[in-house]
Amino acid sequence: MIEEKGILFILSGPSGVGKGTVRKEIFNRKNNLKYSISMTTRKMRPGEKDGVDYFFKTKEEFQELIRQNKLLEYAKYVDNYYGTPREYVEDMLAAGHDVLLEIEVQGALQVKKNFPDGVFIFLLPPSLEELKNRIVRRGTETDSLVRNRLAEAKKEIRMMDNYDYAVLNDDIDRAVENVRTIIASEHLKRERVEKQYKKILEVELP
Ligand SMILES: Nc1ncnc2c1ncn2[C@@H]1O[C@H](COP(=O)(O)OP(=O)(O)OP(=O)(O)O)[C@@H](O)[C@H]1O
Numbered sequence: 001m002i003e004e005k006g007i008l009f010i011l012s013g014p015s016g017v018g019k020g021t022v023r024k025e026i027f028n029r030k031n032n033l034k035y036s037i038s039m040t041t042r043k044m045r046p047g048e049k050d051g052v053d054y055f056f057k058t059k060e061e062f063q064e065l066i067r068q069n070k071l072l073e074y075a076k077y078v079d080n081y082y083g084t085p086r087e088y089v090e091d092m093l094a095a096g097h098d099v100l101l102e103i104e105v106q107g108a109l110q111v112k113k114n115f116p117d118g119v120f121i122f123l124l125p126p127s128l129e130e131l132k133n134r135i136v137r138r139g140t141e142t143d144s145l146v147r148n149r150l151a152e153a154k155k156e157i158r159m160m161d162n163y164d165y166a167v168l169n170d171d172i173d174r175a176v177e178n179v180r181t182i183i184a185s186e187h188l189k190r191e192r193v194e195k196q197y198k199k200i201l202e203v204e205l206p
């Protein structure tokens, strides 16, 4: 029997492309999604809150989580670790909730190995120039970190073919609508398959 589980959505793409902005817009509207708050060893930015934006951990704490297999995926990204808590995601999916991860590309590829049925969405910037402008305008990174993040971005964009969908974030409203449409249509698709599956099994053999 098909287990009635939630769908895992992975929103990914280079730093500064607008993943967080799109995600917040999606969660501002009515939805059936749960957001998985990540763990990180990076320093908290002004305005960020522990347990809301991330669970902020020391390097030692993070390494212990890895050792105890408590992370669904993790990656070292520009000198810091980032990872997804396993228990929350597995519990939510098992309870039938859809879950959204907002993660970089190395982590997304790990998730794909373990959750091939996940829906992988890549957010693409209009250009590297605009990506740089967005990171600089956000004002969270030093010049050298901007350079490192852009170098990662080029590698990440090369991996876009591994995703189910690519959404261009040139216009924020359009990008949000496109991601919402993907989420809704994947949902519908799975509901239809589930219904059909049940219908087939209801029929008595002659
Ligand atoms: N379509 C857009 N047009 C112009 N600016 C945008 C657009 N989308 C997002 N931004 C801006 O770009 C900056 C980076 O966006 P955001 O922080 O959401 O990116 P991110 O992909 O989540 O970054 P990171 O991966 O580093 O967390 C923000 O200042 C945001 O307001």
Ligand SMILES: Nc1nc2c(ncn2[C@@H]2O[C@H](COP(=O)(O)O)[C@@H](O)[C@H]2O)c(=O)[nH]1
Pocket: 013, 014, 015, 019, 038, 039, 042, 073, 074, 075, 077, 082, 083, 084, 102, 103, 104, 105, 106, 107, 108
């Ligand atoms: N592999 C993972 N990547 C993650 C996770 N949480 C966030 N991220 C990504 O890291 C970079 C940098 O984030 P920032 O907050 O320092 O700008 C960005 O691409 C995030 O999406 C995670 O759990 N796993």
